[in-house]
Amino acid sequence: MELVCPAGTPASLHAAVAAGADVVYCGFRDATNARNFPGLNFSRAELRDAVKHAHKHGVHVYLACNTYPQAGAEEIWHKAVDDAVAIGVDAIILADIGLLRYARDHHPDARLHLSVQASASNEEAIRFYHQEFGVRRVVLPRVLSLDEIRTLNQRIQVETEVFAFGGMCVMAEGRCSLSSYATGESPNMNGVCSPAAHVHYEERGDTTVSRLGNFTINIYDSDEKVGYPTLCKGRFRAMDKSGYLFEEPTSLDVTAMLPELADAGVSALKIEGRQRGKAYISQVVGAFRTSLDRIAEGQLNARSKLSTLSEGQSDTTGAYRRSWQ
Amino acid sequence: MTESHPSFTPFLLANPFIRNAPALLVERICRHAMATMHHRYRPVFERVAEQEAFALLISPTDLDLQFYLKIDADHPELRPARHIEEETVAAQISGPLPALLELLQGTSDGDALFFSRTLRIEGRTELVVALRNALDGESIDLRSAVTESFGVMGPAARAALGLAEKIYRQLQHDMNRTADALTSPTAKRLLGVEKRTSAQAVTLAEIEKTIQRRNRHTRPKPSGAAKDDFALPVNP
DSSP, rough: EEEEESSSHHHHHHHHHHOSSSSSEEOOSTTTOOOOOOOOOOHHHHHHHHHHHHHTTTTTTEEOOOOOTTTTOOOHHHHHEEEEHHOOSSEEEEOHHHHHHHHHHHOTSOEEEOGEEEOOOHHHHHHHHHHHHOEEEEEETTOOHHHHHHHHHOOOOOOOEEEEEOOOOOSSSTTTOOHHHSSSSTTTSSSSSGGGGGGGEEEEEEEEEEEEEEEEEEEEESOOOOOOOOOGEEEEETTTEESSOOOOOEEEEEEHHHHHHHHHTTTTEEEOOSSSOHHHHHHHHHHHHHHHHHHHTOOOOOOOOOGSSGGGGEOOGGGGGGGOO | OOOOOOOSSSSGHHHHHHHHHHHHHHHHHHHHHHHHHHOOHHHHHHHTTOOOEEEEEETTTTOOOOEEEEEEESEEEEEEOOOOGGTTTEEEEOOOOHHHHHHHSSSSHHHHHHHSSSSSEEEOOHHHHHHHHHHHHHHOHHHHHHHTTGGGGGGHHHHHHHHHHHHHHHHHHHHHHHHHHHHHHHHHHHHHHHHHHHHHHHHHHHHHHHHHHHHHHHSOOOSSSOOOTTOOOOOO
16 A cells, blocks of 8 residues: 655655655645645745655655635636646645646646545545546545445545544535634635634643634643644533534544555555644654555554554544444 | 743753853853854744744743744844743743754654643744744754854864763653652552542442432323323413
């Protein structure tokens, strides 16, 4: 399985390459990608140098252009696709059907991958993207069980890439409006979930209060681990009980089930976290590289030691081993 | 903005010296450090202060000293902070000095430090995020920066720094053992209390279930035809 790793800065890309990534994915410094955070991402010149560096080490680079173009501003997204092709990235990760069509028409030789933001989770949807736009790989949303992924892989003609490590999403990827509701900005349109300008932390005695816009997301006791300030991971009170109504602050980690994912026909493993530092990239990519190499050598008992890097410092296998319907 | 609890690191032992050090000397060291950083890593300042210059309060939780850090493309500033400056800074970053230094050099992940509550942030989060990302985008090497700033005395400074790091690691080891010796009896006692509390919670849950079962058996059966429990009484 191909190891697809994140990079929010050129330094992170170098770290990913050094740690054993097969592919590094990144985005331009604007709203065309779903990690549009302050000080993050690549200028055109930086991406050109990054591609040169990665290719020199036999590593591929994918460009995420996976937000939905805003009406009247499509030019920014079209230019991102054009520039990515001109720079020589190995694949472009897209979600919007208009943009997929633009890429197909203007760059018929470009390798197109379907972003998780498109939320294509069934055979018919994936077949549509393949037939209409020539999509060659689909990044599956984090809603499918291992058995469903296996069945899907037997029925579709394109490669599948699944999330292997990192932050979880509330399983309506590309369709979530919680951030937009709270702040006016969303991952789908603006490339940012819970933009930092709307996030506020307050130390109140021994507790930490996190807020997004006018919403209190959580109040952490001194001994509790903290998660990202997103509404989906907020702790709310309902029917006299407080708890994580949508999703707990936890990270995905599939280290223990890598052989099963390979057996299910998965082509690539994606590590989430373009917003994370190069220390995270080095450790997570290095750990997955080691695990994959051990599995390739026939040792099937890969164990994770990455919990300190996880959101809320806890991990889950998410829907892959889901016990709910 | 609030005060954090002190972190148990070897830098705590430096506090008597810091408290009694001449203010001018501390200011001079800060100024020199900032000039060196600005000279070596100018793109960081340009990238972060692209939109606006701003100031942060850096609060090492193991030092009796806070730092005023002004991020400006051309005229950055680092100096000991005065109390009144809490009002004028855009944000405050608190944490043990070793963690702050690791963050500066990109050897620790900022989000992980934040998840574990090692690092705390208050104020304008977007500026702190921008600074973190810009720092992480550079390969900052404090050891080289310090030794090079000593010019011809560089080799001597490198040797001194190496010795200081060795002593620091030994101190850290000894302090961890001391902390363990001091806290382990209480930790054991707490564990015992926790086990007893869990056992009592299980017993209590069983008692509640028994009471519920008994109540179901003793409840009088409804008489007459079946009726809607939720129907409102009809006024005659």
